[in-house]
Amino acid sequence: MVTEQQDRTAAREPVRGKPLAHFAERSVLGLFVVLALGLGFGILLLLVRGHWGPLQRLDSGVADGLNRLVSTRPAVVDALEFVARAGGRPIMMWLVTIAVVAMLIRRRFRLAIYLVVTGVGALLMDPSLKALIARLRPVVDIPVASAPGNSFPSGHALGSMIVYGALLLVFLPAVSARHRKWFITVMAMIVVAIGITRISLGVHYVSDVLAGWMLGAAWLGVTAYAFRVWRREIGRPEVPLEDGLEPEAATDVRPGTPGEHLLPHPWAGAMEILVGWVFVFGLLYVLGWALTDYTEGTWIDRFDDGVPSWLQSMRTPTWDDVSWAWSKAGDTHAILLVSLVFCPLALAVWRHWRMVLYVVLAMVGELTLFLCAAAAVDRPRPPVEQLDGKMPTSSFPSGHIAATMCLYAAIALLLMPRLRQYWWRWIFVVLAVIMPLGVAVSRMYRGMHHPTDVLGAMLLTAGWLTVLYFSVRPNADVRHDA
Template sequence: MTVEDDNRVVERTGWAPVRHFAERSVLGLAAVIAAGLAFGTLLLLVRFHWTPLRNLDQAIADGLNRRVAASELAVKVLEQISSFGGRVFMTLLVAVVVAALLLRRRPRPALYLVVTGIGALILDPSLKALVGRVRPVVEAPVAHAPGNSFPSGHALGSMIVYGMLALVLIPMVKRAGRPWFLGLAGLIVALIGFSRIALGVHFLSDVLAGWLLGLAWISVTAYAFRIWRREAGHRTASPVHDGLEPEAAADLRPAPAEDAVLPHPWAKGAEILVGWVLVFGMLYGVGYVVTRWTPGWDERFDQWLQTFRTPDLDELSRLWSKAGDTHAILFVSLIFCPLAIAAWRRWRPVLFLALAMFGELTLFLTSAAAVDRPRPLTDQMDGRMPTSSFPSGHIAATICLWTAIALISMPRIRSAWRWVFPVLAVLMPIGVALSRMYRGMHHPTDVLGAVLLSAGWLTVLWITVRPGEHAGTATEAAAEASAIPDLEPVR
């Protein structure tokens, strides 16, 4: 666009957009300078051990420690909140969002997240090494953390990560919900910072410094992004609450082309409930039989597997067994679901997976409690378990997860890579089943119960939910979504 074109735009629209852009730029610059000066002041006060600040930090740390140390529940809640600001969790969160943006063909905000996130990874250890402040010393320590204290890496990282995610994703939220969306992001950041102080691993000034530095960094990178966007031809200056790329609203919405997740939801819910009851009845009947009539080979097979025990196989079986526990299943589900929505722009596949895992869990818990079968009379490497032996929850969860993913992915992926999913749907349950029996935790008939549970429940969901309907590829889904006009134009 030439200077003459710019002049024509100004003549047509007036000076209001230019004035608004200038006002926002000045306010943004003032905010960055204020945050930078506040952080620099804190840095100097901490570096030179200013007594009033040191006394205030220690008084707050001691007061919170006395209250938190008296409650084991409070410690667990604070540790869980703190985990949402951990480096591993936030790195995985950003990686999933970046992958989803690339699937939606939005490389520019994806690159913004990568660059801004890398900056956070560099700033935290560099400043910690520069200042060298030791962590708080309290009367009753309830948590420990390695490294130096200033600034708080959790506070810095959470401000940057949740802040930049809010800037990138807010265009998908309707205008009425945007204050709530930003408020939720701010609440998460505030709770993470408070948890670090309450756990006694950071001073108040550490957390404040992390927030200020994080705010300054995302402000700088957001301004650089806006310049990049302007140079790419987007001359309209949009307010911050419209996000970094307002024109991406249609691409960021999870399922713009989907009318109803399930037609006749009440009827479908009744069908699913009836199917659940039938599967439970089948499990209870089989469990009743194997509990009162235990074939000899059921015990002998576990004993035979244990003759192969070696330290290396013990460790391998532990890892395979972990692949079927709750944390691993939840981890895979939370990665697959947003990527499935990004690729196929429909909620129904995600609903199918969510119902598969929820139904598996409830069927396992109720049938295990009803059958109450003892564990094998062999050396149990995982110790005493709170649930009974029939059916195996690890194996049932593994079968349901990977089979559901295969059923969702196979009709929607045209390349040869789609065969990876059925292969995993076979190999993962076999590995978990062998590891659980090797470790003396289940009989072979418990494995049979897990297979019956998974087969029955997935059949019920396949008939009722029909996840294969509208099973287009990612390209077809994008074309379908682009044909639908944006009902809320960006202003």
């Protein structure tokens, strides 16, 4: 009996030793890669500081050639600037912040600390090195973009390499083995595309971008190695880096619930949404047509023009500023910002993609319904001074008010049943009333809308959110959890 057990142990030991040997080899190889990246960055730094002729000619030649290529194509410039935003500081900070909060919600504190440390390193290295090296940005014949500060290294290249690389390492365990290569490829393509846009827009040299990539990859390697040492110190098993930083966290880093259907019956649900959109548009068009063509000289017309005129008589510089600020709460940027904060956090807490789908469809549907109804009705703005100037869309319905109503009402509909044990859930109902009301008063005060335009926004919100509620069924999981 003892002999058999010893034989089994002896037979297993080579199997255990093999992965350990592979791990040691990978660790040494990884260390050499990090050292090579750091050495490459150091050499590039010395060449830039020493004004090495071949490198300067390469940088200037590529900058001039790309400038001639893109400067005569405004559409290409717009596309390059759009891609470059993915490596800008606002997007980078949003991605890291959302990921950190999600990890804290799901109690993966080590991963949250890793993201914070890695991200802070990127924030500190970029301005410090730029101030130390003080390399001026490229000067091209036809500038198509501008950027503040110095040139070396590229902050977009450095930040995108670190942030997208760190997110890749954190979320890799949630990706199935057969899809990991695609996930890594997509992330790499994003980083490469961001770097190329900075050269093409004429705000960085090739050497700036290469330096940003090398320094970012080196910092990523250092922090990843430190995380692996941390795992070893707390008794966690050694794992290959291609499995992610913490394979045990696969369930917690996965955004949603596996196997969840976005729609109960996808084809039928899609048709319900499409038919519902057409129905809501029809209601909006009929109401807008009646208000535009059949209320002239009636009490409705007098009321519609009287309210903006009365509010105009109350204008003061202070109220102008207040109305402008509250009006901004309903514009595209504010609505998008709230959506980009709410959706990832809701997904982190409840793990249901239907919540996100409901909000996304609510906002996409609101935008398309507003644009189509405004173009079809073509109602003129109130006959008062319009503080926001001439707008490209017509007065009916109000897009600001409809967007604010749809967003905050959708959030309240999703959170109220999920937070039924907390009294502060009513805060979201209050927001769903106060935010649209404040935007509505501010838009009428600024002479941009009639009161019946607000009625159109209410009809759009009630009709569209109802259609989506019964098609998407975003709260179906609440009944199962109860």
